[in-house]
Amino acid sequence: DIQMTQSPSTLSASIGDRVTITCRASQNVGYWLAWYQQKPGKAPKLLIYKASSLESGVPSRFSGSGSGTEFSLTISSLQPDDFATYYCQQYNTFSTTFGQGTKVEIK
Amino acid sequence: QITLKESGPTLVKPTQTLTLTCTFSGFSLSTSEVGVGWIRQPPGKALEWLALIYWDDDKRYSPSLKSSLTITKDTSKNQVVLTMTNMNPVDTATYYCVHTSRRVFRFWGQGTVVTVSS
Numbered sequence: 001d002i003q004m005t006q007s008p009s010t011l012s013a014s015i016g017d018r019v020t021i022t023c024r025a026s027q028n029v030g031y032w033l034a035w036y037q038q039k040p041g042k043a044p045k046l047l048i049y050k051a052s053s054l055e056s057g058v059p060s061r062f063s064g065s066g067s068g069t070e071f072s073l074t075i076s077s078l079q080p081d082d083f084a085t086y087y088c089q090q091y092n093t094f095s096t097t098f099g100q101g102t103k104v105e106i107k
Numbered sequence: 108q109i110t111l112k113e114s115g116p117t118l119v120k121p122t123q124t125l126t127l128t129c130t131f132s133g134f135s136l137s138t139s140e141v142g143v144g145w146i147r148q149p150p151g152k153a154l155e156w157l158a159l160i161y162w163d164d165d166k167r168y169s170p171s172l173k174s175s176l177t178i179t180k181d182t183s184k185n186q187v188v189l190t191m192t193n194m195n196p197v198d199t200a201t202y203y204c205v206h207t208s209r210r211v212f213r214f215w216g217q218g219t220v221v222t223v224s225s
Contacts, residue, residue: 001170034211036154043203043215044154055213087154091210094167098154 002027002090006099012107019075021102023088028068032092035064035073038101039084047086048073078104109133111143111204111216118222119194125221129187129204136182137162142207143180143187147200148218155200159207160187194223 003026013019023033031051036044046055048064051071061076075082083106088099115127129143136143144159158178159167168176177190191198199222206214 032210036212043218044212045215046211046213049211089154089212094159094210095170096156096210098156100153 001095002029002093002097004088004090004097004099006086006088006102008102009100010103010105012105013078014107015078015080017078017107019078019082019104021073021086021088021104023066023071023073023099025069025071025090027092029090029092031067032090033064033066033071034089034091035062036087036089037082037084038087044087075104109206109214111206111214113202113204113216113219115202115219115221117220118224120225121195121223123194125189125191125194125198127189127191127202127204127219127221129189129216131185131187131204131206134206136160136180136185136187139163140208142210144205144207144212145178145189146203146205146212146215147198148203149197149200152200157191157202158189159210196223199223 005024007022033051035048038044047058052064063074085101085103087101111131142159142161145157160178160180175192180187201218203218204216205212
C-alpha cells in the first residue's frame with residue numbers, strides 16, 4: 001500500500017490566516033491526489049482533485065499543488081466555516097489510501 | 108441529483124458477518140467508469156477505504172481486508188451490498204457508501220454507525 005502522511009496533525013489558526021497542510025506519499029502518485037474536508041458528524045466533502053483542480057462549488061480560497069510525492073492544500077484566508085479536519089487521498093492505484101487527517105482549530 | 112444511503116444493522120456481535128446495503132439514485136451503475144464503494148471511519152480516527160465495484164463488475168478490495176470482504180451490485184435495484192465476515196470490536200466505525208468516477212469520491216452517503224460488541 002502507498003502510505004500518505006499529513007502534517008501537521010493539528011493546526012491552530014485565526015480567521016484570515018493563510019494556512020497550508022502538507023501531504024507526503026511513500027511512492028510517486030503523479031497528480032492523482034485529492035483533498036477532502038470533514039466536519040464533525042458529517043461525511044467528507046471533496047475539495048480538490050488531480051492535485052490542483054478545484055471541485056465545482058468550492059470557494060476559490062482553497063487551492064492545491066504538488067506532484068509525485070509532495071502535495072499541499074492552502075486556504076488563502078481562513079474563514080469560520082473552514083474549521084474542520086482535512087484528508088488527502090491518493091488514487092494512483094486501485095488500492096486508494098487516505099492520510100491520517102489534519103484538524104484545523106480556532107486559535 | 109446523486110444520493111446514496113446506507114442501511115444495515117447498528118449492532119453486530121464478534122465473529123458475526125456484517126451486511127450493509129447502499130441504495131443510490133441519480134446515476135446508473137451501468138455507466139462507463141462509474142463505481143460505488145465503501146469507506147469506514149472508526150470513532151475519532153481516519154478514513155479507510157474498503158472496497159469498490161465498477162460498472163463492468165470489476166471489484167477492488169483493500170489488501171489488508173480482502174479476505175473478509177465481498178462487494179456485489181444489483182444494477183436493476185440501484186443497490187450495492189458489502190459483506191464483512193468475522194467482525195471484531197476494532198471494526199466499530201461509521202461506514203460510508205460512496206460514488207466514484209475515476210477513483211475520486213465526489214458523492215457520499217450520510218454514513219451508518221456499526222458497533223461490534225457482545
